[in-house]
Amino acid sequence: MGVQITPSILNADMGNLAAEVARIPSADMVHVDVMDNHFVPNLTLGPAMVQALAGATSIPLDCHLMIEDPDRWAPAYAEAGASSVTFHVEAAAAPVRLARELRGQGARAGMALKPATPVDPYEDLLAELDMLLVMTVEPGFGGQKFLDLCLPKVRRARELADRHGLDLWLQVDGGVSAETIGRCAEAGADVFVAGSAVYGADDPDAMVATLRGLAQP
Numbered sequence: 001m002g003v004q005i006t007p008s009i010l011n012a013d014m015g016n017l018a019a020e021v022a023r024i025p026s027a028d029m030v031h032v033d034v035m036d037n038h039f040v041p042n043l044t045l046g047p048a049m050v051q052a053l054a055g056a057t058s059i060p061l062d063c064h065l066m067i068e069d070p071d072r073w074a075p076a077y078a079e080a081g082a083s084s085v086t087f088h089v090e091a092a093a094a095p096v097r098l099a100r101e102l103r104g105q106g107a108r109a110g111m112a113l114k115p116a117t118p119v120d121p122y123e124d125l126l127a128e129l130d131m132l133l134v135m136t137v138e139p140g141f142g143g144q145k146f147l148d149l150c151l152p153k154v155r156r157a158r159e160l161a162d163r164h165g166l167d168l169w170l171q172v173d174g175g176v177s178a179e180t181i182g183r184c185a186e187a188g189a190d191v192f193v194a195g196s197a198v199y200g201a202d203d204p205d206a207m208v209a210t211l212r213g214l215a216q217p
């Protein structure tokens with residue numbers, strides 16, 4: 001699939017989301033951060049908003065669920081039209097069952113790891129996933145500083161995926177910018193979330209192109 005740039009709308013103008021998404025026509029997916037005030041200390045939006053946004057753009061939606069009990073709530077986001085649904089393994093009771101359910105709904109199944117969560121215990125689960133998200137900040141807010149301490153895990157995840165011959169998308173999220181994206185790509189990431197770097201730029205779509213160029217292997 002190659003490099004994919006997936007801007008996060010968390011720091012976009014939430015009152016004009018359809019217009020904000022129209023500013024990034026060359027994005028590969030739109031990253032939608034769902035927060036529930038329990039898994040993280042912030043609250044954003046739910047399936048109704050995802051459904052509305054899916055109707056407002058032809059760019060696939062990549063939903064990142066930072067919520068408790070994704071086993072119960074995640075399928076509603078696939079139902080709402082998300083093309084990819086990522087749950088946190090720290091919150092999931094039955095990640096294999098949930099990934100299979102999401103795939104059964106026709107969505108891509110993603111699993112996310114917070115900075116302190118290692119990837120090795122999940123080696124045997126990777127085959128059940130379409131995407132692994134390695135967080136490069138503690139989830140909850142945009143605009144945080146990139147954590148270099150997460151890069152060895154990106155490298156390790158790529159190694160494990162290669163060892164098993166998997167076509168696994170490897171996403172990084174948090175503090176990804178023109179300054180940090182090269183290090184992520186070099187470690188093996190191929191899907192890059194960028195929130196403040198894109199929406200803080202004068203020309204968000206030009207920043208998508210810049211990031212894409214810097215992420216080429």
Ligand code: DX5
Nearest residue numbers: 008139140142143175195196
């Ligand atoms: C943080 C979210 C990110 C956030 C990234 O918990 O998961 O997707 O929007 O924002 P930046 O790129 O500003 O770190």
Ligand code: ZN
Nearest residue numbers: 033064173193
């Ligand atoms: Zn995110």
